[in-house]
Amino acid sequence: MKNTAKTSHPTSTANASTANTSTTNTSAAKARPRDYKYVYLRLWKYLSYHRWTLILALTLTVLSGTLGINGTALAGEAIGAIAGESEGSVYYYLILMVICYTASTVISYLLSVMMVSISHKMACKMRTDVYNKLLKLPVSFFDKKQTGEIVSTVTYDINTVNESLSTDFIQIVSSLVTVVYSFVLMLTVSPVLILVFVVTIPCSLLFTRFISRRVRPLFRKRSAALGEMNGYVEEMIAGHKTIRIYGREDEVLSGFEEKNEAARAAYTVAEANGTMTGPTVNLINNLSLALVNLFGALLYMGGGILTLTGLSKFVLLSRKFSGPINQIANIYADIQSSLAASERVFHLLDEEEEVLDSEGAGELTVTSGLVELSDVSFGYGKDKPVLKGLSLRAEPGSVTAIVGPTGAGKTTVINLLMRFYDIDSGSITIDGVSIYSLRRDSLRRAFTMVLQDTWLFRGTIYENVAYGSEGASREEVERVCRAAKIHNFIISLPEGYDTPLSEAAKNISKGQKQLLTIARAMLIDSSMLILDEATSNVDSKTERDISEAMISLMKDKTVFVIAHRLSTVVSADKILVVKDGDVVEQGTHAELLSQGGFYSELYSAQFEI
Numbered sequence: 001m002k003n004t005a006k007t008s009h010p011t012s013t014a015n016a017s018t019a020n021t022s023t024t025n026t027s028a029a030k031a032r033p034r035d036y037k038y039v040y041l042r043l044w045k046y047l048s049y050h051r052w053t054l055i056l057a058l059t060l061t062v063l064s065g066t067l068g069i070n071g072t073a074l075a076g077e078a079i080g081a082i083a084g085e086s087e088g089s090v091y092y093y094l095i096l097m098v099i100c101y102t103a104s105t106v107i108s109y110l111l112s113v114m115m116v117s118i119s120h121k122m123a124c125k126m127r128t129d130v131y132n133k134l135l136k137l138p139v140s141f142f143d144k145k146q147t148g149e150i151v152s153t154v155t156y157d158i159n160t161v162n163e164s165l166s167t168d169f170i171q172i173v174s175s176l177v178t179v180v181y182s183f184v185l186m187l188t189v190s191p192v193l194i195l196v197f198v199v200t201i202p203c204s205l206l207f208t209r210f211i212s213r214r215v216r217p218l219f220r221k222r223s224a225a226l227g228e229m230n231g232y233v234e235e236m237i238a239g240h241k242t243i244r245i246y247g248r249e250d251e252v253l254s255g256f257e258e259k260n261e262a263a264r265a266a267y268t269v270a271e272a273n274g275t276m277t278g279p280t281v282n283l284i285n286n287l288s289l290a291l292v293n294l295f296g297a298l299l300y301m302g303g304g305i306l307t308l309t310g311l312s313k314f315v316l317l318s319r320k321f322s323g324p325i326n327q328i329a330n331i332y333a334d335i336q337s338s339l340a341a342s343e344r345v346f347h348l349l350d351e352e353e354e355v356l357d358s359e360g361a362g363e364l365t366v367t368s369g370l371v372e373l374s375d376v377s378f379g380y381g382k383d384k385p386v387l388k389g390l391s392l393r394a395e396p397g398s399v400t401a402i403v404g405p406t407g408a409g410k411t412t413v414i415n416l417l418m419r420f421y422d423i424d425s426g427s428i429t430i431d432g433v434s435i436y437s438l439r440r441d442s443l444r445r446a447f448t449m450v451l452q453d454t455w456l457f458r459g460t461i462y463e464n465v466a467y468g469s470e471g472a473s474r475e476e477v478e479r480v481c482r483a484a485k486i487h488n489f490i491i492s493l494p495e496g497y498d499t500p501l502s503e504a505a506k507n508i509s510k511g512q513k514q515l516l517t518i519a520r521a522m523l524i525d526s527s528m529l530i531l532d533e534a535t536s537n538v539d540s541k542t543e544r545d546i547s548e549a550m551i552s553l554m555k556d557k558t559v560f561v562i563a564h565r566l567s568t569v570v571s572a573d574k575i576l577v578v579k580d581g582d583v584v585e586q587g588t589h590a591e592l593l594s595q596g597g598f599y600s601e602l603y604s605a606q607f608e609i
């Protein structure tokens with residue numbers, strides 16, 4: 001017999017181990033969907049692609065179930081034949097029995113294959129849909145959500161739906177068929193004897209209900225304990241260096257032991273209680289069988305109300321009958337949790353997408369590259385303004401540097417320029433055209449960005465540099481790598497440009513990663529360039545060399561440079577000093593220094609002049 005709590009929870013933690021702790025806990029807590037109608041409708045949309053296969057599967061389930069029950073009924077007839085009650089010979093019934101059981105097994109195998117195929121097709125489509133959706137969601141979605149939570153929906157939640165569809169669905173239908181059909185057959189044998197079940201079935205149902213109510217919270221606690229422990233391990237792995245630097249190994253270990261012990265205790269209690277269910281339900285079923293035997297025998301002996309054939313049939317059928325009733329109750333709970341999982345998937349699919357471009361939005365054709373922000377106000381949340389009436393003008397074909405203290409709003413300006421977020425008031429124009437009247441993709445294509453957070457994927461160095469410029473030749477890639485001062489390092493590697501970058505590109509240094517992303521940006525021929533702390537991990541000499549190469553490459557293009565290291569920006573055509581969400585000073589390096597304002601303060605703090 002299937003134990004609900006057992007099947008639904010442990011996997012949730014095991015699979016969500018990559019996710020963070022809170023995710024694991026919430027998925028265990030939300031065991032029921034909130035809106036059934038919504039979930040059913042959405043599920044049906046996916047299933048309706050396979051409706052004919054589903055109908056065939058349903059028909060086969062009914063066929064396989066009834067054949068199985070008929071086999072059992074034939075066993076009763078065979079016993080009757082021994083006693084001389086039936087017309088046919090024992091062998092005749094035995095052969096029929098073998099045929100029924102074999103056919104039922106073959107059909108049920110076909111059926112499983114069909115359901116597995118449908119459910120995997122559905123899961124595959126769901127995963128693609130979710131992935132596609134993720135590509136369309138606004139940047140703010142990813143700023144708010146935990147990565148682990150999203151990954152857990154794409155993998156674990158969809159998998160739960162998949163498993164439930166491929167097994168629970170057939171099980172519930174075949175259990176229903178078994179219960180109904182064996183009940184009908186028993187009714188034709190002896191309506192009186194059915195009365196035994198009036199007592200035993202409610203007992204067994206009440207008992208399973210009682211047990212599952214008691215056990216489910218224990219399994220939930222077990223999941224939570226495992227989640228806690230997983231979270232602790234993740235934290236340790238992420239912070240292993242810090243732990244060693246501060247010499248906290250012993251404390252961390254004792255913390256782990258505590259969590260490990262709590263997990264052990266939760267596991268033991270949950271499973272000790274859970275394993276009680278199977279044997280006890282068996283006992284109730286066996287007792288009910290004994291009652292059927294007792295009353296059946298009385299009916300047989302007392303005036304032949306029941307024949308031996310009838311009695312054997314009834315006893316055999318009653319065994320078939322009572323098992324699935326408890327099973328249905330258990331599968332029901334399984335289905336609940338898989339409906340809740342699919343609800344999470346559908347909620348993700350229904351997240352609001354990046355607002356579509358307005359009708360008639362035009363292509364951006366950069367003629368000179370004049371970028372202007374005037375009186376721009378913006379806040380990530382309603383109550384906390386980040387930019388307060390900021391105005392700036394980046395002259396065409398010039399290098400504009402944005403400097404200012406941490407959290408001043410420099411990156412925010414770029415986020416707005418790329419339309420990752422929309423402004424609250426003011427205007428942003430390129431060559432006099434509002435960016436809000438342009439198609440987002442054409443706006444983004446006009447810019448190349450190099451960010452502080454480098455993003456490299458698993459692939460060779462060549463593939464990583466050529467990302468976004470598909471079809472770039474080896475020579476072109478080498479040219480930009482030379483300009484980005486990374487060529488010599490690359491050719492010193494045994495496999496050169498074909499060196500695969502490992503997961504998270506741990507085999508190269510942070511500065512080298514930045515140089516690769518700069519080379520990548522140099523390869524792209526867009527009209528404007530944004531460097532947000534792009535060389536923060538690179539030494540000063542290399543940084544200067546790169547900026548020169550960059551500037552010569554980006555001649556006649558509008559360039560934004562954001563940097564904390566002011567040596568990077570001294571040669572910029574214009575420096576904008578941003579403080580508390582507004583531009584407080586602007587001019588060339590020399591002008592700003594001579595003003596003796598905030599910039600010169602920043603500068604002298606760095607160089608102590």
Ligand SMILES: Nc1ncnc2c1ncn2[C@@H]1O[C@H](COP(=O)(O)OP(=O)(O)OP(=O)(O)O)[C@@H](O)[C@H]1O
Nearest residue numbers: 143380381386404405406407408409410411412413
């Ligand atoms: N995605 C976000 N959601 C909410 N608030 C944010 C978000 N990004 C930034 N902020 C807030 O906006 C303000 C400006 O952040 P921004 O990233 O623009 O600063 P910055 O000038 O680039 O700083 P740094 O020099 O550290 O990169 C900060 O107070 C920050 O807390």
Ligand SMILES: [Mg+2]
Nearest residue numbers: 410411412532
């Ligand atoms: Mg920033």
